[in-house]
Amino acid sequence: MSVLEIILGAAIFLTAILIIVFVLLQEGHQQGLSGAIAGGAETFFGKNKGRTLENKLVKGTAVLAVIFFVLALATTLMLLFLR
Numbered sequence: 001m002s003v004l005e006i007i008l009g010a011a012i013f014l015t016a017i018l019i020i021v022f023v024l025l026q027e028g029h030q031q032g033l034s035g036a037i038a039g040g041a042e043t044f045f046g047k048n049k050g051r052t053l054e055n056k057l058v059k060g061t062a063v064l065a066v067i068f069f070v071l072a073l074a075t076t077l078m079l080l081f082l083r
Helices: 003-025 032-043 046-051 053-081
Strands: none
Touching (some): 003 053
16 A cells, blocks of 8 residues: 555545534524424525525535545546556
């Protein structure tokens, strides 16, 4: 095993753990009937929606997913073509 393989493997592992943590920290989107009735009350806070912790977690999860995909693809291509 080369040093690059170990580094990429550790980066994939760390990214996977971070994705799990980010997903577990997010709130559920199931509000039930009370969310449907009180949904109009949230329009006042709609303009600050981009600054909430929930939105940062969603964006962070998406970024980590892209990083994970790129690392996995790079590792696979490296193992296929550089051996």
